[in-house]
Amino acid sequence: MRDYNEYLQIVKDAISNLRLPAQPSGLYDPIRYALNCGGKRLRPVLTLAACEAMGKDPKSAIHQAIAIEMFHNFTLLHDDVMDKADVRRGRPTVHVKWNEETAILSGDAMLTTAGMLLAVKCGDHLPQALELFNGTAMNIYEGQQYDMDFEKRTDVTVDEYMEMIRLKTSVLLGCSCGMGALMADAPFETQVRFFDYGVNLGLAFQLQDDYLDTYGNPETFGKAIGGDILNDKKTWLLIMAMNEDKSGKIRSLLGPATDPDEKIKAVRSIYDELDLPQRAHELISAYIDTAIKCLDHMELSPEARSFFMDIALKSATRDK
Amino acid sequence: MRDYNEYLQIVKDAISNLRLPAQPSGLYDPIRYALNCGGKRLRPVLTLAACEAMGKDPKSAIHQAIAIEMFHNFTLLHDDVMDKADVRRGRPTVHVKWNEETAILSGDAMLTTAGMLLAVKCGDHLPQALELFNGTAMNIYEGQQYDMDFEKRTDVTVDEYMEMIRLKTSVLLGCSCGMGALMADAPFETQVRFFDYGVNLGLAFQLQDDYLDTYGNPETFGKAIGGDILNDKKTWLLIMAMNEDKSGKIRSLLGPATDPDEKIKAVRSIYDELDLPQRAHELISAYIDTAIKCLDHMELSPEARSFFMDIALKSATRDK
Numbered sequence: 001m002r003d004y005n006e007y008l009q010i011v012k013d014a015i016s017n018l019r020l021p022a023q024p025s026g027l028y029d030p031i032r033y034a035l036n037c038g039g040k041r042l043r044p045v046l047t048l049a050a051c052e053a054m055g056k057d058p059k060s061a062i063h064q065a066i067a068i069e070m071f072h073n074f075t076l077l078h079d080d081v082m083d084k085a086d087v088r089r090g091r092p093t094v095h096v097k098w099n100e101e102t103a104i105l106s107g108d109a110m111l112t113t114a115g116m117l118l119a120v121k122c123g124d125h126l127p128q129a130l131e132l133f134n135g136t137a138m139n140i141y142e143g144q145q146y147d148m149d150f151e152k153r154t155d156v157t158v159d160e161y162m163e164m165i166r167l168k169t170s171v172l173l174g175c176s177c178g179m180g181a182l183m184a185d186a187p188f189e190t191q192v193r194f195f196d197y198g199v200n201l202g203l204a205f206q207l208q209d210d211y212l213d214t215y216g217n218p219e220t221f222g223k224a225i226g227g228d229i230l231n232d233k234k235t236w237l238l239i240m241a242m243n244e245d246k247s248g249k250i251r252s253l254l255g256p257a258t259d260p261d262e263k264i265k266a267v268r269s270i271y272d273e274l275d276l277p278q279r280a281h282e283l284i285s286a287y288i289d290t291a292i293k294c295l296d297h298m299e300l301s302p303e304a305r306s307f308f309m310d311i312a313l314k315s316a317t318r319d320k
Numbered sequence: 321m322r323d324y325n326e327y328l329q330i331v332k333d334a335i336s337n338l339r340l341p342a343q344p345s346g347l348y349d350p351i352r353y354a355l356n357c358g359g360k361r362l363r364p365v366l367t368l369a370a371c372e373a374m375g376k377d378p379k380s381a382i383h384q385a386i387a388i389e390m391f392h393n394f395t396l397l398h399d400d401v402m403d404k405a406d407v408r409r410g411r412p413t414v415h416v417k418w419n420e421e422t423a424i425l426s427g428d429a430m431l432t433t434a435g436m437l438l439a440v441k442c443g444d445h446l447p448q449a450l451e452l453f454n455g456t457a458m459n460i461y462e463g464q465q466y467d468m469d470f471e472k473r474t475d476v477t478v479d480e481y482m483e484m485i486r487l488k489t490s491v492l493l494g495c496s497c498g499m500g501a502l503m504a505d506a507p508f509e510t511q512v513r514f515f516d517y518g519v520n521l522g523l524a525f526q527l528q529d530d531y532l533d534t535y536g537n538p539e540t541f542g543k544a545i546g547g548d549i550l551n552d553k554k555t556w557l558l559i560m561a562m563n564e565d566k567s568g569k570i571r572s573l574l575g576p577a578t579d580p581d582e583k584i585k586a587v588r589s590i591y592d593e594l595d596l597p598q599r600a601h602e603l604i605s606a607y608i609d610t611a612i613k614c615l616d617h618m619e620l621s622p623e624a625r626s627f628f629m630d631i632a633l634k635s636a637t638r639d640k
Contacts, residue, residue, distance in 0.1 A: 027465040082421040101402040109461040115435055116454045134436045141429040145347040
C-alpha cells in the first residue's frame with residue numbers, strides 16, 4: 001500500500017492528462033473548470049487503494065477512479081444549479097461564471113464522459129462496473145429528489161433522513177471502494193464488504209458535516225458556522241430536535257431571522273438541551289465502528305487495513 | 321421485414337413495459353411524462369428495422385432501441401429548459417408542469433437510465449455499443465453548444481451550419497441505424513454504411529424542418545408558420561440569405577418585429593428572390609440521394625431496401 005498522497009498524485013496526474021477537445025470551448029472549458037476544483041479527491045483515492053489492497057496495481061483502476069470523480073463533479077455542478085448556489089470551494093459556480101444553459105449542458109457532457117471513462121480498459125468487468133456505476137447514479141438522483149422533497153416537509157423522520165443521505169452521498173463512497181475491488185478481481189463478497197465500508201464511512205462523513213456546520217470552529221471549518229440553521233436545512237440535528245422538542249420552541253424559530261446570530265444561538269441551545277452534540281458523536285462513532293467491522297471481514301494486509309481504518313477514524317474526528 | 325407500424329408497436333409495448341420505480345415520484349413521474357410524448361418513434365424503429373434487415377429478430381435490439389429513444393427524450397427535456405420552451409407536442413414542458421430543478425434532475429436520471437438500458441442483453445457488443453452511444457451523445461452536446469454559440473454570431477457559414485445540424489440531430493439517426501446493425505452482428509463496414517444512411521437522412525430531415533417552418537402549410541404543419549423568422553433563428557434559409565443578400569436588407573429586418581406578419585412576408589420575399597425554396601429542395605434531394613446510395617452499398621433484401629428507401633423519400637416530401 002502507498003500513502004494517501006501517493007494515490008492522490010496518481011489521480012491528479014490522470015486528471016491533468018485527460019485530453020478533452022478544445023472546441024466547442026463553451027462546452028469543454030466549464031468541464032475543465034469544474035474538474036479542476038482541487039479537493040481531497042477522496043473517491044478516486046478509495047478506488048485506487050481498494051484495488052491495490054486486493055493485490056492489483058492501482059493504475060489498473062485509474063480510468064474507473066477518474067470516471068467516479070468526473071461523475072461526482074457532475075453532480076456538484078447540477079446540484080449547484082438546482083440549489084442556486086453561487087460559490088463552491090471559494091470560486092464562482094459554473095452557472096454564475098458562464099450561465100445556466102452552459103451549466104446544464106456541460107454537466108450532461110460530464111455524465112456521458114464519466115460513462116466513457118468507466119469503459120476504458122475495463123475488460124471483462126464492464127457489465128458489472130456499469131451496473132455498479134449506473135445503479136449508484138440512480139441512487140444519487142433519488143437521494144437528491146428526497147432532499148428536495150424534505151425541504152417542503154416538516155414531518156421528516158430520522159430514518160428517512162438517514163436513507164436520504166445514504167442515497168445522496170454515501171453510496172458513491174461505497175461505489176468508489178467496490179469499484180476498486182471489482183477491478184482487482186476480488187471475490188464478489190469482498191466487493192460487497194468494501195461497498196458497505198464506503199457506505200458507512202459516507203454516513204459518518206455526512207453526519208460530521210452536519211455537526212461541523214453548527215458546532216465547527218470557524219477558523220478551521222473554512223466557512224461561516226450556522227448556515228444550515230439559518231436556512232432551516234433539514235439536517236440530523238434539526239430533524240432530531242423537531243421530533244423531540246415537545247415545547248414547540250424549535251418550530252417557532254424556523255423561518256427568516258431578524259437577528260441571524262440570535263437565531264443560531266437559540267437553535268443551538270435547544271440542540272444542547274437535547275444533548276444532540278454528544279448523541280451525534282455517538283452515532284458517528286457507531287457508523288465508523290460498522291465501517292471498521294467491514295474491514296475485519298475481509299482478508300486485508302495489515303497495511304491495507306490500517307490505511308482504510310485511518311481514513312474512517314480521521315473522517316470522524318476531522319474539523320474541516 | 322415488417323412495416324413501420326409493426327416496429328412502432330414493438331417500441332410502444334416495450335416503453336409501456338418499462339418498470340420505473342414508483343418512488344420518489346418527483347423523480348420518476350416526469351420521466352414517465354417525458355417518455356409518453358407520442359411521436360413517430362423514428363429512432364427506435366430504425367434500430368429494430370436495421371437489426372431485422374441484417375437478418376436478426378428485431379427484438380434482439382429492443383433494449384438498445386429504447387435506450388436511444390430514452391436518450392432522445394432526455395435531450396428534448398434539457399433542451400427545453402435551456403431554450404425556455406413552454407410547450408412540446410401540445411403539452412406543457414416538464415420545467416413548466418413541475419419546475420426547473422425537477423427537469424434537470426429527471427433529465428439526468430433519463431440519461432443514466434438510457435445507459436442502463438443499452439447494456440441489457442447487449443452481450444459481446446457492449447463495448448462497441450457504448451462507444452457508439454456515448455460518442456453520439458458527445459456529438460449531440462457539441463451540436464447544441466454550437467447552436468447556442470451561433471445565436472450570438474452573425475457570420476455563421478453554411479458549412480458551419482451543416483456541421484452543427486449533423487452533430488445536433490443527424491448523428492442520432494445514424495447511431496439508431498448503426499446500433500441495429502451492430503446488434504445483428506453485421507460486418508463493421510455495413511454498420512458504417514447504415515450509420516451514414518442515418519446521418520444523411522437526418523440532414524435532409526432537418527433541412528426539411530427548416531423549410532417547413534417558413535414555407536409549410538399551416539393546416540398540415542401543426543404549428544404557426546414563420547416562428548424561425550420571428551426568432552431570427554439561424555436556419556439554412558437565414559444563413560444563406562445573410563451570406564448572399566448583398567443589399568443588407570435581410571440584416572435590417574432582424575430583431576424584434578413591430579408587425580410580425582409583415583416581417584415574415586418581407587423575409588420570405590428575400591428568400592424567394594434568392595430562389596432559396598428551390599435550392600433547399602435540391603439540397604434535400606441531394607442528401608436523400610446520398611442516403612439511398614448508402615443502401616446500394618449494402619447487401620439488403622429488396623424488402624429491406626424498399627423499407628429504408630421509403631423512409632428517406634417520405635422524409636423529403638413530408639409536410640408535417
